[in-house]
Every structure is written in structure tokens, then in C-alpha cells.
Amino acid sequence: MTHDSTNSKNVDIKAWLPLIVGVSIGIGVLVGSHLRAPDPSTNRLMVDKNATKFERLLNYVDQYYVDSVDINVLTQEAIDHVLKDLDPHTVYVPADEADIMASRLDDGFEGVGIEFRVIEDTLKVLSVMPGGPSKKIGIRAGDKIIVVNGDTIAGKELDNASIVKKLRGKKGTKVDIEIKRKKKEELIAFTITRDVVPTPSVEAHYMIDEETGYIKISKFATKTYDEFHNALLFLKSEGMENLVIDLRNNGGGFLGQAVKIADDLLPKDDLIVYTEGKGNEFTEKEFSKRNPDFEGPIAILVNERSASASEIVTGALQDHDRAVVIGRRTYGKGLVQRQIRLKDNSLLRLTISRYFTPSGRSIQKPYGEGISYGDDISNRYESGELFNKDSIKTDKMPQFKTDKNRIVYGGGGIIPDNFIPLDTASMGIYYYTLEHTDVLRDFAIEYANDRYIDLMENGLDHFIKDFDKQKNVIQDLEDFAVLMGINKRKPNINDTTININLKHRIKELIAQTIWGDEGYYKVANLKDPMVNEAQKVFDEGLAEDDTTSKSKS
Structure with a gap:
């Protein structure tokens, strides 16, 4: 009977162990090490007491617990358990993610300066960041990076963290890449010297x-x-x-x-x-x-x-x-x-x-x-x-x-x-299919790359005025979409409106591909309802009108 009772107690202890350790870790590590109350009285004594309790408990688990325990995993789970009862914005970030989290509010980082996405096991450049080293040596949106430092990465399962690790590095260090560019049979080799890439807010x-x-x-x-x-x-x-x-x-x-x-x-x-x-x-x-x-x-x-x-x-x-x-x-x-x-x-x-x-x-x-x-x-x-x-x-x-x-x-x-209400009715399902499969962006990138020299020489202002005169853009987009596996769209009574908005969206993406954020906003704001409302407000002397009511009248 004594043996059976002991086994039952062991099972109970094993079941409760993560919670016991969790509470102790949460209180001991987070509170004990960094959050001491300024009043060195009851609260501080409680903090010290729990910090000591955690240290002893963790040592006992490490030395005597019957099964193998990953202390790091248990610590992470325990901390998450404690913080979940606080507000939604108090969070713990593990060491391997902390630098990336902290750098999100920096004004630059050291690397090659591209924005990318992995599509069908291939790293595709979505945009090249102005002022970065990739822009300076001629990398373009739409390029596919096949080889990095002699290692073929195309066709392999890649995650963002591993790609960032390969491409980011200290200023002055070099990375060799080979890219596949559309309409070029051979891979093109580049050596990029990493530098500080500005990320202006x-x-x-x-x-x-x-x-x-x-x-x-x-x-x-x-x-x-x-x-x-x-x-x-x-x-x-x-x-x-x-x-x-x-x-x-x-x-x-x-x-x-x-x-x-x-x-x-x-x-x-x-x-x-x-x-x-x-x-x-x-x-x-x-x-x-x-x-x-x-x-x-x-x-x-x-x-x-x-x-x-x-x-x-x-x-x-x-x-x-x-x-x-x-x-x-x-x-x-x-x-x-x-x-x-x-x-x-x-x-x-x-x-x-x-x-x-x-x-x-x-x-x-x-x-x-x-x-x-x-x-x-x-x-x-x-x-x-x-x-x-x-x-x-x-x-x-x-x-x-x-x-x-x-x-x-x-x-x-x-x-x-x-x-200003959210507009979801002006595009339709065809647009959202093109947008969320990246076909729309791919078409804009290809359009921009095919005319890269002319667009750069003539400049953004010329593009803004000239693009609306192009007559075959929508037909070219539909043909491109079919080649990418998107079914040809069915006729719709709103096709005229949809085409106008679709063409403007292509114009935005082309401007972003060639001229970055400045180009994007200069085009996007031409038809932006909030920007248009701001201009009306100025014209009316800062009148406080509800545009929802206006649209119903």
C-alpha cells in the first residue's frame, strides 16, 4: 500500500511540476532580478524570498527529477504562463529573437538591403531598398537569388530567419550571390559589400x-x-x-x-x-x-x-x-x-x-x-x-x-x-485573387523591368502623366495572369470601374518598384479618399463633416 501511494504521489507531482516551476520562474526570474519595488520593505522581501525559492527548486529539478527536462523550454513556458495574466502588451522575447525585435525601431540595419519573399522554394526580390548596397550595384525587384556564397539555395525549404542569417552581416563584409533575371539565360553574379541600410520612418x-x-x-x-x-x-x-x-x-x-x-x-x-x-x-x-x-x-x-x-x-x-x-x-x-x-x-x-x-x-x-x-x-x-x-x-x-x-x-x-469607410467593393474577387497570389505585383515588376531605362530617364512625373494613356495594360495583365495559372475573369457589370481601379493599382506598384515609397505615395494619393477628404477640409476651412453622411445624401 505504501508503494502504491508513493507512485500516486509521484504522478501528481509530475503533473503539477510545470505549473509549480512556472510560477516560481515567473516570479523569481522576472520579478526577482529586474522589477524590485522601490520601497525596500515587504514587497522586496517577498521578491527575494521567491527568487531564492525558484533557484532552489530549479536546482532540485535539474539534479533529481526522474525524466529529462529541457530547462530552457520549461522556463519559456513558465514565463508565458505568468505574463498571460497581465496586459496584452507585456511580453517576453527569447534571446534569439530579441535583437530583431529591438531593431524594428532602429533607423537602419547592416545588410544587403532587399525585401524578399520565398515563393515555391525560390527567394524572390520584391523591392530593393533605396540607399542600400543592392540598389547601388544593380539588383532589381523581380530578381531570383539562386546561389549565396556558393551554396545553391533555390529548391530548398527556406525560412525567413535562415535567409536573413545568410544575407545580413556586419558593415564592410561581403556576400557573393548569383541571380536569375528574366530574359537572361545565364545566372548573373554579384558581390555585395554589406553596409548600413537606412530604414527611414x-x-x-x-x-x-x-x-x-x-x-x-x-x-x-x-x-x-x-x-x-x-x-x-x-x-x-x-x-x-x-x-x-x-x-x-x-x-x-x-x-x-x-x-x-x-x-x-x-x-x-x-x-x-x-x-x-x-x-x-x-x-x-x-x-x-x-x-x-x-x-x-x-x-x-x-x-x-x-x-x-x-x-x-x-x-x-x-x-x-x-x-x-x-x-x-x-x-x-x-x-x-x-x-x-x-x-x-x-x-x-x-x-x-x-x-x-x-x-x-x-x-x-x-x-x-x-x-x-x-x-x-x-x-x-x-x-x-x-x-x-x-x-x-x-x-x-x-x-x-x-x-x-x-x-x-x-x-x-x-x-x-x-x-472615411473602408472600400472593399470597387475591385471584386478577380483583383483580390491577383493581389494575394502576387500575380499583380509580378506583372508590375515585369512591366517596370522591361521599361527600366526609359522610366528612369523620363522620371516619375512623366510616368504619372503618361501611364494613364497606355491602352493595353489591362489586357496584358489578363494574359499574364492566365500564364500564371489564374482563370480568365468572367464579365461583370462593374468592369469599367474595376479596370480603372485595377490600372491605378498597377501604376502604384510600378512606381514603388522604380522610385520606392516616395513614388508609391505620390501615385497612391492621387485617388486616396482620405487625402481627397483632407483637401476638401482645407478648402472648406476645416469643416467637420462626416463623409458617410455626405455619400448617403
């Missing part, structure tokens, strides 16, 4: 018309303010009187960069943002420190993927009635994270405070038990919110007032002043 800035400047910000990285400020000064020198700031799909970044940009646009001593954390260390207020560098009308473009630092800028300018916000409700991330390097080079992104807009709004959307936080955007799609502003349940949101007593809402993203 201000992707484009130019004058939309004689009075209106446009600045696209894709993230808030270490030099975003400098890039924005330089763009602002340039556009002012070009005669800018109105400014469009495009923050669509900008997931945020460094809070300090957002504060500096708002400081460029708000009057001196205006509150920009305030944060509340545990104790005084992370509780502070940020005010504009000087007079604005630009005093003209501003429109900010946002959508459901504009988050965090994007919402700080947007909320500050909306609360002070400094800008008209155009687009769709923003993501709703009102939590501030600090990146903490652990001893093994892993990374903890820990939420340290909540931020609030000048009117007092917390724009953090709800999270917690029973809330499918990660499905929020798809839920907005299903509810109709992305198509109709009236689908936003503002009756359940706390109300605040701007400087001019306009009502704004907290509790889940920033609601725009002028709503």
Missing part, C-alpha cells in the same frame, strides 16, 4: 498641390522627429500652407518622438500627454516647450491600425482643436512599455504606465478575461464599424471635451472627426 514628403504638404510617418523610431522636422522645414520652403500627416498603419514606437513632433505643431505650454504609473517614476506630464514651427491647418489620417505613439500625436492635436482627424477609429493602445534586457540577452517589454490625452482620455481598449483582444479589428469588420461610423457604440464610452468644447470619447481608440 518618414517614408514620403512632398507637395500634393501648390498649398498642401504631405508627410507619411510609418513608425516612431529613434530619428523620427529629426526626419519629420526636416520634412516640415522643406515643405514650408516650398510654400506649404496646409499639412497632411499620414499615420495610417503606424503601430507606434517611442513616446518621446511623438511628444517632440506634437511640440512642433502646438502652441507653447500646451499639454501633450500625461502618464500614470506605479509611484512617481513613471508618472509625468509633457508640455510643448516652444512656439510651433508650423501654424497652418492640419489634417491627420488614421485607421484601425494606427496605434500607441500615433494616438498620442492624434489625441493631442484633436484635444487642442489643432487638427481635423480623418479616417477610422484608431487601434486603442494606451499603455506604455519599457524594454528591459535580461542577462541572457532576452527581452522583457513591460507595461510601466498608462497615458492620457490632454482632455483626460485613456484610449486603451478593454482587455482581460472574456475579451478577444487580438480579434478586435476583425470584430469591427463584422460589426460594420469599418464601413459606417454609426456602428461605433459611443453611448458606452466616457465623454470628454476639447479646448473648444467639442465632445470626444475615451475608452477605445480615437474616433475621427471625419469618417
Whole structure:
């Protein structure tokens, strides 16, 4: 009986072991090593006690546990288990992923400077990054990399991590590649000297018309303010009187960069943002420190993927009635994270405070038990919110007032002043098939490469005016799609509209292939409904109209 009882206890211990170790690791490693409470009393004693408990427990498991245990795997699972009960933005990043995660907000990296995708076991260059070494030696979008440093990689199962490892490297080191270029029978050899590849966060800035400047910000990285400020000064020198700031799909970044940009646009001593954390260390207020560098009308473009630092800028300018916000409700991330390097080079992104807009709004959307936080955007799609502003349940949101007593809402993203619905009806299933199989991009790349010299010599402005005159583009696309295995499309009563929009999409992709992001946005914005709305707003003297209502009238 004693033997049977012992076996039963062993089984119970084995079943509970991961949870016991998990809690101990989570508390001991994360809390014990890095998150000591500033008050050296009860909390600190508890931290030390649990850190010691974890160390002893882990040693016992390593020395005596009956089965083999991978301590690293168990640690990862334990940490994930502890953090899942915190907010959705507090995350642990393993050491082998930490450098890539941290570099996402850098303004450059050391490598060859291409964007790629693996298609049918072949590495295909989607775009060549301006200012990078691949661009300088003549690598083109559409090239297929077959050999890297003598190793044939085509036809092998490749993942992105292994490709990045082969191509990235320290500045000054070399990598030999052989590429297959369409209409060339032999492979073409290149030696690329790795260099710093700039990844600017201000992707484009130019004058939309004689009075209106446009600045696209894709993230808030270490030099975003400098890039924005330089763009602002340039556009002012070009005669800018109105400014469009495009923050669509900008997931945020460094809070300090957002504060500096708002400081460029708000009057001196205006509150920009305030944060509340545990104790005084992370509780502070940020005010504009000087007079604005630009005093003209501003429109900010946002959508459901504009988050965090994007919402700080947007909320500050909306609360002070400094800008008209155009687009769709923003993501709703009102939590501030600090990146903490652990001893093994892993990374903890820990939420340290909540931020609030000048009117007092917390724009953090709800999270917690029973809330499918990660499905929020798809839920907005299903509810109709992305198509109709009236689908936003503002009756359940706390109300605040701007400087001019306009009502704004907290509790889940920033609601725009002028709503622009998501457009899904103008293209149809044929377009989406071409887009999601990369056939549309492949056609644009081939079109650009076949005319590469002429396009480069004539320039972007000539291309923008001339491309619409080309009559056979859609027919050529359909023939190309058939060769790529896409069935010929069936006639549709909306074919004329679809063809116009399809041709414009091809124009965007060609411009991006040859002239990068600047070319892309110059073409895309010609028919962008949010940009067009911004221009209307300026013409009307910053009127606050709902374009959904306009379209129904």
C-alpha cells in the first residue's frame, strides 16, 4: 500500500511540476532580478524570498527529477504562463529573437538591403531598398537569388530567419550571390559589400498641390522627429500652407518622438500627454516647450491600425482643436512599455504606465478575461464599424471635451472627426485573387523591368502623366495572369470601374518598384479618399463633416 501511494504521489507531482516551476520562474526570474519595488520593505522581501525559492527548486529539478527536462523550454513556458495574466502588451522575447525585435525601431540595419519573399522554394526580390548596397550595384525587384556564397539555395525549404542569417552581416563584409533575371539565360553574379541600410520612418514628403504638404510617418523610431522636422522645414520652403500627416498603419514606437513632433505643431505650454504609473517614476506630464514651427491647418489620417505613439500625436492635436482627424477609429493602445534586457540577452517589454490625452482620455481598449483582444479589428469588420461610423457604440464610452468644447470619447481608440469607410467593393474577387497570389505585383515588376531605362530617364512625373494613356495594360495583365495559372475573369457589370481601379493599382506598384515609397505615395494619393477628404477640409476651412453622411445624401 505504501508503494502504491508513493507512485500516486509521484504522478501528481509530475503533473503539477510545470505549473509549480512556472510560477516560481515567473516570479523569481522576472520579478526577482529586474522589477524590485522601490520601497525596500515587504514587497522586496517577498521578491527575494521567491527568487531564492525558484533557484532552489530549479536546482532540485535539474539534479533529481526522474525524466529529462529541457530547462530552457520549461522556463519559456513558465514565463508565458505568468505574463498571460497581465496586459496584452507585456511580453517576453527569447534571446534569439530579441535583437530583431529591438531593431524594428532602429533607423537602419547592416545588410544587403532587399525585401524578399520565398515563393515555391525560390527567394524572390520584391523591392530593393533605396540607399542600400543592392540598389547601388544593380539588383532589381523581380530578381531570383539562386546561389549565396556558393551554396545553391533555390529548391530548398527556406525560412525567413535562415535567409536573413545568410544575407545580413556586419558593415564592410561581403556576400557573393548569383541571380536569375528574366530574359537572361545565364545566372548573373554579384558581390555585395554589406553596409548600413537606412530604414527611414518618414517614408514620403512632398507637395500634393501648390498649398498642401504631405508627410507619411510609418513608425516612431529613434530619428523620427529629426526626419519629420526636416520634412516640415522643406515643405514650408516650398510654400506649404496646409499639412497632411499620414499615420495610417503606424503601430507606434517611442513616446518621446511623438511628444517632440506634437511640440512642433502646438502652441507653447500646451499639454501633450500625461502618464500614470506605479509611484512617481513613471508618472509625468509633457508640455510643448516652444512656439510651433508650423501654424497652418492640419489634417491627420488614421485607421484601425494606427496605434500607441500615433494616438498620442492624434489625441493631442484633436484635444487642442489643432487638427481635423480623418479616417477610422484608431487601434486603442494606451499603455506604455519599457524594454528591459535580461542577462541572457532576452527581452522583457513591460507595461510601466498608462497615458492620457490632454482632455483626460485613456484610449486603451478593454482587455482581460472574456475579451478577444487580438480579434478586435476583425470584430469591427463584422460589426460594420469599418464601413459606417454609426456602428461605433459611443453611448458606452466616457465623454470628454476639447479646448473648444467639442465632445470626444475615451475608452477605445480615437474616433475621427471625419469618417472615411473602408472600400472593399470597387475591385471584386478577380483583383483580390491577383493581389494575394502576387500575380499583380509580378506583372508590375515585369512591366517596370522591361521599361527600366526609359522610366528612369523620363522620371516619375512623366510616368504619372503618361501611364494613364497606355491602352493595353489591362489586357496584358489578363494574359499574364492566365500564364500564371489564374482563370480568365468572367464579365461583370462593374468592369469599367474595376479596370480603372485595377490600372491605378498597377501604376502604384510600378512606381514603388522604380522610385520606392516616395513614388508609391505620390501615385497612391492621387485617388486616396482620405487625402481627397483632407483637401476638401482645407478648402472648406476645416469643416467637420462626416463623409458617410455626405455619400448617403
